[in-house]
Amino acid sequence: MANPGVTGRSLVDGLKSRDRKALARAISLVENRQEGFRELLASVHSYTGRAFRIGITGPPGAGKSTLVDALASHWAQSGKRVGIVAVDPTSPFSGGALLGDRVRMGKLSEYPEVFIRSMATRGSTGGVAAATRDACSVMDAFGFDWLLVETVGVGQIEIEVMNVCDAVCVVFVPESGDGIQALKAGLIEIAQVFVVNKADRPGAPQLASELESVLHLKQETGGWDYPVLTTEAVNHRGTRELAGTVERLKVHLETQGHLTHVRQRQALSHLENILRERLHLYLSGQSDLGSQWTDLAEQIVAGDLDPHRGADLIWERLLQSDLPRAPGDK
Numbered sequence: 001m002a003n004p005g006v007t008g009r010s011l012v013d014g015l016k017s018r019d020r021k022a023l024a025r026a027i028s029l030v031e032n033r034q035e036g037f038r039e040l041l042a043s044v045h046s047y048t049g050r051a052f053r054i055g056i057t058g059p060p061g062a063g064k065s066t067l068v069d070a071l072a073s074h075w076a077q078s079g080k081r082v083g084i085v086a087v088d089p090t091s092p093f094s095g096g097a098l099l100g101d102r103v104r105m106g107k108l109s110e111y112p113e114v115f116i117r118s119m120a121t122r123g124s125t126g127g128v129a130a131a132t133r134d135a136c137s138v139m140d141a142f143g144f145d146w147l148l149v150e151t152v153g154v155g156q157i158e159i160e161v162m163n164v165c166d167a168v169c170v171v172f173v174p175e176s177g178d179g180i181q182a183l184k185a186g187l188i189e190i191a192q193v194f195v196v197n198k199a200d201r202p203g204a205p206q207l208a209s210e211l212e213s214v215l216h217l218k219q220e221t222g223g224w225d226y227p228v229l230t231t232e233a234v235n236h237r238g239t240r241e242l243a244g245t246v247e248r249l250k251v252h253l254e255t256q257g258h259l260t261h262v263r264q265r266q267a268l269s270h271l272e273n274i275l276r277e278r279l280h281l282y283l284s285g286q287s288d289l290g291s292q293w294t295d296l297a298e299q300i301v302a303g304d305l306d307p308h309r310g311a312d313l314i315w316e317r318l319l320q321s322d323l324p325r326a327p328g329d330k
């Protein structure tokens with residue numbers, strides 16, 4: 001067990017005694033990379049791995065929050081503990097949307113089994129995914145059975161955030177039209193469960209069958225059937241089936257040993273990200289490297305040094321130094 005600072009230790013104690021205020025503070029600490037965040041993550045690490053993380057993604061307005069609400073109420077009613085992370089990378093200007101989510105999910109907060117966190121995360125793509133992953137780790141250690149991670153939109157940030165989840169559900173609506181568009185966005189590759197929401201609107205069955213034909217190849221490989229479900233989230237139609245499908249997916253992944261593979265892949269990419277971040281810090285933070293850097297660039301442009309040899313010179317120096325750490329990462 002690591003040796004967290006005073007704040008870290010009391011937070012860890014708070015988490016162990018299932019204090020929701022401690023949970024909220026611990027998430028802020030890791031989200032903002034405040035001093036002690038690394039000790040906190042180290043202290044909770046051995047308590048993680050029990051929660052199943054489901055990413056819910058799809059275009060804005062598709063009904064993701066409404067579906068998350070339905071899933072969380074369903075599981076809360078059967079005595080499960082559910083954590084929700086709503087990631088909104090468009091902040092800080094979307095206070096309204098975040099508030100909207102809170103209001104819409106207001107009913108949920110009446111369940112003591114449900115905890116909702118909106119992350120108004122700024123910064124780089126990698127930063128959003130890292131903050132989400134670390135927030136999930138803290139929530140996992142707190143003892144949730146299910147973690148639902150909702151993202152806004154279908155861009156690169158969402159795909160990175162979905163990569164920190166164990167499974168992904170992608171939500172479409174009839175008016176989002178062409179299911180093939182999503183294929184281009186890479187969503188079809190990363191998702192296991194497909195939902196056509198707003199089934200009360202025209203075009204839902206057509207979209208569902210279009211998706212099914214796109215998924216045909218995927219459905220023929222591996223032991224999972226990549227189901228396409230039709231829901232009407234506002235009226236809780238089809239949402240029980242969706243919960244059942246997600247439960248079936250969890251069992252499938254666990255019994256086939258796929259979950260371990262998924263998590264090992266996550267761990268590898270996490271290691272890679274940490275090293276990449278440190279390397280970046282090393283390259284940008286070396287005060288004396290600044291002038292060497294310029295020298296190397298001059299030599300390269302003058303034709304006296306080839307860029308690969310230049311990189312070798314920096315690499316040799318790097319191997320002789322200690323790796324720097326991220327801010328707050330003492």
Ligand SMILES: Nc1nc2c(ncn2[C@@H]2O[C@H](COP(=O)(O)OP(=O)(O)O)[C@@H](O)[C@H]2O)c(=O)[nH]1
Nearest residue numbers: 060061062063064065066197198199232233234
């Ligand atoms: N007609 C219809 N509207 C829905 C359905 N599900 C959600 N909505 C509405 O669509 C809007 C966007 O829903 P929301 O869950 O916030 O979408 P998100 O942006 O994907 O999280 C809200 O006004 C919901 O009430 C549905 O099945 N049918």
Ligand SMILES: [Mg+2]
Nearest residue numbers: 064065101150
């Ligand atoms: Mg939403």
